[in-house]
Structures are given as structure tokens and as C-alpha cells.
Amino acid sequence: MIDLKLDKFRAEYKCQMELYLKYIEKCEMEKDENPPVGIILCTEKGKEQIELMFLPEDRIKVLEYLTILPPKELFVEKLHKALQTAQIGLKRG
Numbered sequence: 517m518i519d520l521k522l523d524k525f526r527a528e529y530k531c532q533m534e535l536y537l538k539y540i541e542k543c544e545m546e547k548d549e550n551p552p553v554g555i556i557l558c559t560e561k562g563k564e565q566i567e568l569m570f571l572p573e574d575r576i577k578v579l580e581y582l583t584i585l586p587p588k589e590l591f592v593e594k595l596h597k598a599l600q601t602a603q604i605g606l607k608r609g
Contacts, residue, residue: 517533517536517537517540517553517554518554518555519533519536519555519556519557520557520581521558521559523558523559524558524559524561524562525558525560525561525562525565525566526565527565529556530556530569533556534554534576536554537551537554537575537576553575553576554575554577555577555578555579556576556577557579557580558578558580558581559581559583561578561579566578
């Protein structure tokens, strides 16, 4: 389940996601399926608030999305780091 919010994270978003996940478990899941996962996309995570709340890490994730694109150089730098990390992972695996 993905829930896109147009503002920063608020406590009630966690409650909404829990309700959505419970509905899916009760009404939509097949017996052999894994439990559903929820992703809440916000303009800001509100890290302090999230740390105080119990968010089961395997079930609910809160992620930020960008409302303004950063400079091209930052994208290039992050892509380069991601490629390096992937190459290291391939060498180990």
C-alpha cells in the first residue's frame, strides 16, 4: 500500500496506514500471501516524531519525496555512489 501525502508526516498518517493494512489483511489477502507493507510518502519525514512513534520497520516505511529538484551535480554524485555500491555488492556476491 502506498499513500502519497502533500505535506510533512503527521501522526494520524500512521493510524491511516495501519487501518489500510488491516483491511488488506482481512478482506484482500490470500492465505499463502505475506503480510502487506505500507509506504507513506511525505514532503518531510519529521524524524523526531517518527522516532517517538512505534513504526514496525518491516510493515510501515515513511519516505520523503522532493518538491524541488536539486542541482544536476547532486544527482550525478548520488548516481556515482550508487553505482560504486552496486559494484562492490556484485564483487562480494
